[in-house]
Amino acid sequence: MDNITSCTSLFDYLHNTSNPSWAGKTKAWLEDQGKVRSKTSTQETLEWLWRQYFKEVDASEARHKEKEKEAERKWWEATARNVDKQAKQWMAQAETQRQAALREMEKTRQIQEEVRRVKEKADAREAEWRRAREEEKIMSDHEGRYQKRRKRENAAKKLSDAWSRYERQWQELNTTSGQGLTFRTIPWPQINTPSSPLSISAANISFFLLSPIHSGGKSKRERIREAMQRWHNDKFEPRVLPRVIERDRAAVKEGVDIVVRCLNHLLSQESA
Structure with a gap:
């Protein structure tokens, strides 16, 4: 049931x-x-x-x-x-950041490249400036040496001409009896004709008489002695001084005394 x-x-x-x-x-x-x-x-x-x-x-x-x-x-x-979506979002963000980083790197590279180009141009300009300065210096040195050589040559020629004129004038004084001599027509032993006795100095006389430009076969002492024979008062005053005009005679006498003193000083130095 x-x-x-x-x-x-x-x-x-x-x-x-x-x-x-x-x-x-x-x-x-x-x-x-x-x-x-x-x-x-x-x-x-x-x-x-x-x-x-x-x-x-x-x-x-x-x-x-x-x-x-x-x-x-x-x-x-x-x-x-969702994870895939999130991952894609993350990947997109990462890609965006990567692209931004790449753009920043490219910008940095371009800046560095520009800096490098500017530096290269600056270095090239500086190198060119240095080359120009070096060439200018070389040219200046050459010009300076040339000018110095020209000056030496001109000075040597001037001294040589002055010595030739000095010898010629003394020869004329010794071979003629002309009157009317002045202070400036006296053949003073200097390159430049002095305007007064104050312009006559031992340095000028020494440079003129003892220069290697002339009288190569004579010693300094021989040159000084030859000059003393011309300028000594015992010889110069009787033969030349009377032929000087009255107005310049005292100045010529003073100048001759200065020359004689300078020659005596030079001779004493050579004898020491």
Whole structure:
């Protein structure tokens, strides 16, 4: 009776519940077989019903797990899409930063290149300036040496001409008896004709008489002695001084005294 009641209760349950499709099929099957009223088959029917029920439960759990798996799969897919989206955003940001860094590096490189070009131009200008300065210095040195050489040559020629004039004038004094001599027509032993006795100096006389430009075969002492023979008062005053005009005679006498003193000083130095 308990089995029949259980079977009948399950049958009623199937009539009064909105169960899955297997429940309706089971109910129809029970009605067709008339097993609800059969005592001998009640246990078998109940067992079969429970087996169907547990199959459905298992199937329901399986469907639930499948739904959970599907939900989990969708969650993972959504998560993966979000992660992929975030990763793409990060990659885009990283690429933007990389491009910005590359632009900055390129800008720095261009600046460094410009600085290098400017420095090279400055170095080239400085090198050119140095070359120009060196060439100018070389030219200046050459010009300076040339000018010095010209000055030496001119000085040597001037002294040589002055010595030739000095010798010629003394020869004329010794071979003629002309009158009207002046202070400036006296052949003083200097390159430039003095304008007064104050212009006669030992330095000028020494430079003129002892120069290597002339009298190469004579020593300094011989040159000084020859000059003393011309300028000594005992010889100059009797032969030359009377031929000087009265106005210049005193100046000539003073100049001769200065020359003699300078010659004596030079001779004493050579004898020392």
